[in-house]
Amino acid sequence: MRTGLTKQEKTTDIWFDEKDPLIHIRTHNTALKKRLLAYSRRYPAICQQTDADPETGCMEFDIEKGRFSFRLTAPYSEERRRAASEAAKATASNLTRNVV
Numbered sequence: 001m002r003t004g005l006t007k008q009e010k011t012t013d014i015w016f017d018e019k020d021p022l023i024h025i026r027t028h029n030t031a032l033k034k035r036l037l038a039y040s041r042r043y044p045a046i047c048q049q050t051d052a053d054p055e056t057g058c059m060e061f062d063i064e065k066g067r068f069s070f071r072l073t074a075p076y077s078e079e080r081r082r083a084a085s086e087a088a089k090a091t092a093s094n095l096t097r098n099v100v
Contacts, residue, residue, distance in 0.1 A: 022062045
C-alpha cells in the first residue's frame with residue numbers, strides 16, 4: 001500500500017502505564033498489523049482493534065498487558081555466529097544434493 005508516508009513516518013507506538021490494564025499499540029508495520037488483527041479476531045475479549053486509517057495504513061489496538069511481550073536477545077558471540085554459518089552452509093549443501 002502506498003501511503004505517501006516516508007519510512008521514518010511509518011512508526012509503531014506502544015504505550016502503557018502502571019494503572020491501566022491495557023497496552024495501546026498504534027502501528028504502520030504490516031507484519032505486526034496482520035498478527036494483531038488475527039489475534040484480535042481469535043481472542044476478542046483480550047485484544048480489540050480500536051481504529052484504522054486506510055489513508056495512512058495505520059491501525060490501533062488495545063491488548064491486555066499479560067498478552068504482549070518484548071523479547072530481548074543477547075548478541076551472538078563470534079564463535080556462535082561462525083557455528084551458525086557453518087550449519088547453514090551444510091544444510092544448503094545437503095538440500096542442493098537432494099534436489100539434483
